[in-house]
């Protein structure tokens with residue numbers, strides 16, 4: 001390996017490698033390629049010095065910058081929290097009507113209320129707040145306890161028939177059958193009147209007997225025309241929307257022994273800001289009065 005070998009055709013020095021008469025020319029590397037490679041080496045050294053790079057047992061070398069993905073994330077989170085804190089404080093001091101009237105607060109409340117709803121409310125009211133028998137639909141315009149912002153706020157804050165809250169909404173439909181306030185045939189007659197109110201098929205002879213009994217026993221809460229009264233949490237019986245079961249059998253069962261739905265109180269559990277966010281969100285679902 002002493003003497004340089006020169007390729008006869010090109011006049012270029014060869015590496016001395018030869019395969020079946022094909023020789024490898026020893027051309028220098030292109031300059032642009034070399035400089036690019038040197039540049040990447042310099043960059044790599046700089047990177048290792050400046051950023052955390054070399055893995056040690058517990059963590060990587062810290063680097064001059066002291067910045068890690070983690071520290072950057074924590075910084076961003078702190079900034080987001082600070083921005084949020086301003087809005088939280090404003091929500092804290094505003095009424096639900098003021099929140100709904102301010103576009104920035106309203107947006108903040110609805111997005112917060114939406115996530116709170118997913119965690120705390122969907123198991124009873126359904127993922128789209130559509131409800132199910134016994135659990136009211138919150139999208140429609142049919143409200144047990146009132147559909148304006150203040151009423152919705154009150155229901156969410158204190159619940160309904162919730163034994164652990166002193167301010168909970170209380171109003172119980174009497175158990176007319178179970179507590180023997182009415183006879184069995186009287187209840188059957190009233191049920192026909194309810195079917196008439198609801199626009200369903202009914203037995204006219206029985207309904208005629210049921211109508212005065214309704215006026216006497218039911219109108220105080222449900223109204224003379226059965227349109228309901230949110231002061232007593234009494235549903236509208238005149239629409240096609242039923243909290244429970246709108247069949248003859250279901251109506252008789254409810255008059256016999258009402259189910260008395262229980263809605264938990266949320267203010268003590270989630271705090272006032274969250275309840276306000278939820279109220280604005282629920283009101284925004286389309287059914288708010």
Ligand code: HEC
Nearest residue numbers: 120121124134136143144145146155160233261262263278
């Ligand atoms: C354990 C089941 C349950 C959970 C969880 C629950 N609710 Fe309810 N909610 C009910 C029931 C039952 C009623 C109906 C009460 C009645 O019959 O008067 C109700 C009623 C309501 C009403 C009144 C509707 C009307 O027509 O007036 C609102 C508003 C409401 N819930 C919102 C919420 C929100 C917001 C959450 C989550 C923070 C929530 N609920 C969680 C069971 C629940």
Ligand code: HEC
Nearest residue numbers: 172173217218221233234235242243244245258259260261
């Ligand atoms: C003290 C008030 C009060 C009186 C009086 C009362 N109700 Fe009710 N009624 C309610 C409340 C509150 C509810 C919702 C109750 C629940 O969650 O069990 C209700 C629910 C109902 C429902 C179920 C409606 C639905 O959408 O599923 C029917 C039907 C009904 N009442 C019929 C009657 C009839 C008939 C009478 C008279 C015999 C009567 N109520 C008397 C308060 C009253």
